[in-house]
Amino acid sequence: MISGAKPGKGGKALSAHLLKGEKGQEVTVIRPRGVATRGDLHEQLKEIVAGTRHCRAGKPIYHIHLDPPPDAPDCQVVIDAWWRAFEVEFGLTSQAYCGAQHLKHGRRHEHRAYSLARPDGRAVDVTNDFPRRTYVNLIVGFELGLIPAPTPHARSVAFRLAQEGRDDVIAWMSKHGLIDADKPVAPVTSAERLIESRTGIELASIRSACLAAWDASSDGPGFARELAQRGLELRQGTAGPIVVDASGTAHSVARAVGRASRERGQRIPAGEVKARIGDMKLEGASHGQVGRNPRGSEVAVGDPGRAVGSPGAGGGRAGQRHVSSGDAARGRGSAGPAGERGRSTARGSAHAEKSGRRVYARARLRSALANVDWKAVDQAERLSEKLKAISRGTGHPTWIPGQTDIWGVPIS
DSSP: OEEEEEEEOOOHHHHHHHHOOOTTOEEEEOOOBSOSOOSOHHHHHHHHHHTTTTOOOSOOEEEEEEEOOTTOSOHHHHHHHHHHHHHHHHTOTTSOEEEEEEEETTEEEEEEEEEOBOTTSOBOOOTTHHHHHHHHHHHHHHHHTOOOOOOTTHHHHHHHHHHTTOHHHHHHHHHTTOSSSOOOOOSSOHHHHHHHHHHOOOHHHHHHHHHHHHHTOSSHHHHHHHHHHTTOEEEEOSSSEEEEOTTSOEEEHHHHHHHHHHHHTSOOOHHHHHHHHTTOOOOBOOTTOEEEOTTSOEEETTSTTOBTTOTTOOOOSTTOOOOOHHHHHHTOSOOOOHHHHHHHHHHHHHHHHHHHHHHHHHHHHHHHTTTOOHHHHHHHHHHHHHHHHHHHTSSOOOOOTTTBOTTSOBOO
């Protein structure tokens, strides 16, 4: 049983994703709940999103997909049983949802978008959803006699089952070696999978090449030479040494060596990798090469801490921010000690982000004031000043019978 979930805001992009099937797939809109619209998934999701306006949660739509195991004799039976157990576990039995089911080669998997908004404005609690969905997977798999898939949350689920007195499920898990097995590690994350699809280069090959170069060398220059023989270039990134592959994409060399060595049995720590490279003077990465920051999002290597496509992104060499003519005139942006360089980088990024927010705010203000009746605004301002003068005793009301009140304000 494989399931995935992600909260969000909904929108047409989500409904289009639910309706988008792979080549050869048949997509069917499932019967929704709590929705008046029938047939059109875009309108169904739009109605559900509209019903979450009162909710205090920032992401009131919960998207879940379910893939029954290959050994399931009847996918629909597994799907129906899983949704029932899932709704009970997460408290979604009365929440509105819509979705679509995909059919390919006789196998089905299903997507649903649930509303997390409760009538009182609170949101349904979906915290710790991964272990909770794992609990649902194992309960349904046990009841239907399926073969369980390896999971990193087997021990925590077994502890909960022991508290609930479900020794039969625990014995079933132990029989299939789930409890004592090592935690499975995905070969690539979803973000790394996107990098592979963009570059056409498997990250596993880069990691193995980095580890082979590590084993074949004993110092930093030798490591760089071995990497070059394998088509990789050792350079300096914003957060440490990187390797640049044939497509120009940058990867953390410490992470690549560590991941490859962990699969071999013993991880080589990042400190050991950086210690071997030492104080080698490495060339910085050129602008446009893409690497990975510590949080896993894509960043331009020449643009410290700035996500690709975000406001304020700029160029420059690795470890340096873009120096404007004004900065040069004020003596800022020049290379200096590491601490000073880091502070100038942070100031430059914060300034660029603040400038981007100001530009956006001005554009929104111009758009909002495009249809303003300025003549009415001027009339209201003159009337306001007149009333203030009267209240201070410096002005005298002009009362026109039948046309103004005693204060001289026109009667509409």
